[in-house]
Amino acid sequence: MARFVFRRLLSMIPVIIGISFIIFSILALTPGDPAQIILGDGATPEAISELREQMGLNDFFIVRYIRYIAGAVRGDFGLSYRTQLPVLNELLARLPNTLVLALFGVGCAAMVGVPIGIISAVKQYTLIDNATRVFAMVMTAIPAFWLGLMLMLAFALKLRLVPAIGADTWEGFILPSVTLAIGNMAVMIRMTRSTMLEVIREDYIRTALAKGVSRRKVILRHALANALLPIVTTIGINFGLQMGGAMICETVFSIPGLGTLIITSVRQKDIPMVMASVIFVALTISLVTLAMDLIYSFFDPRVRMQNFRKGGARA
């Protein structure tokens, strides 16, 4: 297993390099001079050209990219053009907010959505199932910003149970987490339901029933383990996406997270900040994918054998 993880970590290196190169090229090709941006509109041409020289902006594109990567591997992601502070500090300051939102948003969604999806599948076409499907459809259709505002209106302004905005107290995270959770939950419910419906029609479910296993045990022991792969995938992908920042949710609830950071940095052409954020998001998604693969091999012996070749037969 250690070998598998090591191999997978190694294979992330070209991915990260590729992504950083693409983003670096795009940012280099778009119009707008960083020196001009830093110094503002009133700067003299002399000052601008002096700063360009100082920042190495006159060097060849590839040279600049290699210089950047060389710094990055040593943990130096440069200074933000906007604040002149180290990029990494800003990133790490915002990371906890995003992490909390992603964990709660996806975690709650999975904890509630998966069981509901299972019940919905087992009771297909009953009142419960129909109600669940309508709920999931409505929740998918509702835009996050509207849902966020409505929740804010009801729970913060009318009932005064939680603060409306801000990330200063843990209560401030309740509404944005719920907003994210509801959107993710709808996805989980639909995913779980359709996967379970497929699995409970499999022959081995009938075999289990013919053995005299109770219906509840058939679902929990025989069906769920087989339905988990797609469910784990959905949870992983959603978590990865959420780590890239929930821009709308962060904006509505004024939570300083990665999503708003990326948007602002792109708009202000804060190249070091954009680069660092994008590399960070790519890294997170790669790690989440690796984690999902490890979870797969825990649940499915066929995947396990593929991943860890030698002696994979034993449970």
Place this chain on the structure above:
Amino acid sequence: MTGELLDIRGLHVVYRTLESDVYAINGLDLSVSEGETLGLVGETGAGKTTTALSILKLLPDRVGFITKGEITLDGVELTKVSEADMQMIRGNTVSMIFQDPMSSLNPVIPVGKQVEEVLTLHRRELSKREIDEQVDSIFGMVGLPPSRKHEYPHQFSGGMKQRIVIAIALSCQPKLLLADEPTTALDVTIQAQVLDMMRDLKEKLRTSMILITHDLGVVAELCDRVAIMYAGEIIEMGSIDDLYGTGDKHPYTEGLFGSLPSLTGDERRLHPIDGLMPDPTSLPQGCKFYERCPKRTGHCEAEAPALNVSGTHSVRCRLFAG
């Protein structure tokens, strides 16, 4: 033969779908004695599997219904038994071998555990150790090394998987085994092995069996009696001699035998039965085989024929009346 183990009387099964009602079984009478093997033969859609699923009461939820009739197994009237009690019967008194071994085993549970599960459900008095020993001996019985019980289904070949499925079905030594085309999905050499093994085990454990198949050759080899199904009813039933001998048979059965190649005859062509089974959503009023019958008369269309019994042989056809 010592009394009837299974007795089905006037069974009707309907599949209710959104568009229409499918009349899958229409007044089926069937019995199996202890230790006996009954071959249930018929073309696809005749209701063979539905019959087996009715005995297990595992018809598809909210779709398949037993609308009429009685199923008595070992003195218990199954149509009146609750789901909880039915769970005690399934796998214990009656068990089933399904058609496709490739998909009949749970891919994420080690095969030994899948065998063990039946024993833990129905043999609660056994200790963990005794169950382990039982699993090993069952593996030996179906010709698999017990050392492989920790492996997963995908590590076995099709024939071996079917042996595991058989091991699951026989582990509680059921009185009745429902074998739904147990060899259809296997290649010919493995078919023979599996059938031989089933015959040996059946004799050893004194299990009665309903063998569902298309294969008239398999029936001749394994069964004591044969029932031919058509459009949800039994149209002919008798001993192997009654059906494989030279005596008169139902025109449909004649047709089935006519569609088998003969090794000795010099005829170069087979004689398939023309046409298709009647639409099960709107069955004809009279004889269900009327449309395809080469010997039909005017009466056959209007009036359903009764079952004409003579000795061990019974035929549902007017030609055999009186």
